[in-house]
Every structure is written in C-alpha cells, then in structure tokens.
Amino acid sequence: MEPTQPSSDPNKKGGVKPYLKYSGLAFQMIAVMSVAAVGGRKLDAYFQNDTPWWTLGLLVVAVFACMYSVIVSLTTKK
Incomplete structure (x- = not known):
C-alpha cells in the first residue's frame, strides 16, 4: 500500500481557528488588566x-x- 497524500483543498486551513485566537486574546487582555489593577x-x-x-x-500602560x-x-499573517 502506498501512503496517501494529504488533499490540497484550499478550504481546509490548518492552525488555530479564528474564534480560538480571539478568545485567547480576550483572556490575555483580562489577565494583563487584572495584574495591573491588583x-x-x-x-x-x-x-x-x-x-x-x-x-x-498601570491600567493606562496595560x-x-x-x-x-x-x-x-x-x-501578522500566520
């Protein structure tokens, strides 16, 4: 048996989904603001x-x- 090649479908994108990326940014912002406030x-x-x-x-800097x-x-394009 020969190994199958991955399909080169342009609709399938690898990597992190956009909603995960943006929710990660939101949690990062919350964490930075909380640390600055405390x-x-x-x-x-x-x-x-x-x-x-x-x-x-510190909140203005944050x-x-x-x-x-x-x-x-x-x-950035990733």
Missing part, C-alpha cells in the same frame, strides 16, 4: 496614596500594551 492597588496601599495614581498609571498586542496579532 499591582496598582498594592502599590497605592504601600505608598499610602489618597488618589490611586499607581492603579491609574491598555496600551493590550492594544499593541491585539494590533500586532491581527496584522
């Missing part, structure tokens, strides 16, 4: 700030980091 709250408590500057600053990550992952 870390900011702990820093604000440590420095005894009346205004939560660390929380606000938003920009998440947006950069989304843009990079959407523009």
